[in-house]
Amino acid sequence: MTISVCIGSSCHVRGSYKIVEKINKAIKDNSLEDKVKVNAAFCLGKCSEGVTEGVSVKFDDEIVTGITESNFDDIFNKYILQKV
Ligand code: FES
Numbered sequence: 001m002t003i004s005v006c007i008g009s010s011c012h013v014r015g016s017y018k019i020v021e022k023i024n025k026a027i028k029d030n031s032l033e034d035k036v037k038v039n040a041a042f043c044l045g046k047c048s049e050g051v052t053e054g055v056s057v058k059f060d061d062e063i064v065t066g067i068t069e070s071n072f073d074d075i076f077n078k079y080i081l082q083k084v
Contacts, residue, residue, distance in 0.1 A: 001035060001036045001037070001059060001060055001080065001083065001084055002036075002037045002039060002058075002060060003023060003036060003037065003038045003039065003057060003058065003059055003080070004038075004039045004040065004041035004044070004057065004058040005019055005020050005023065005038065005039070005040055005041065005055065005057050006040075006041050006042070006043060006044045006046070006047075006055055006056040006057065006058075007020075007040045007041065007042065008041075008042050008043030008044070008047060008056075009043075010043070010047035011043070011044075011047065011055040011056055014053065014054055014055055014068075015054070015055055015068065015069065016040075016055050018069055019055045019057065019067055019068075019069070019072065020038065020040070022069065022072050022076075023038055023057075023076070024038060026072075026076050026080070027080075030081065032080070032084055035084045036080065036084060041058060044056045044058055044063055046063060046065045049065075051065045051066055053066050053068060054066035054067045054068040054071070055067045055068070057075075059079045059080065059083070062079070064079060
């Protein structure tokens with residue numbers, strides 16, 4: 001799986017860097033280094049769709065918006081652990 005974390009300016013101010021850190025840590029904790037690749041992406045085009053909170057992340061072809069430190073664990077379970 002390839003994960004692209006948006007580091008466009010809107011997502012950046014809403015915590016892209018923290019989310020990248022959390023993703024990398026969660027991948028390590030679950031020993032998924034061989035299965036999941038993490039990239040940074042420029043604006044995924046979601047910040048103009050009325051999303052006001054959290055970061056946009058693309059999991060393979062699926063874009064999920066509104067990812068924050070508090071909902072991160074649920075998102076990680078749903079979009080990564082259950083799919084790899
Ligand atoms: S800056 Fe992240 S979707 Fe636009």
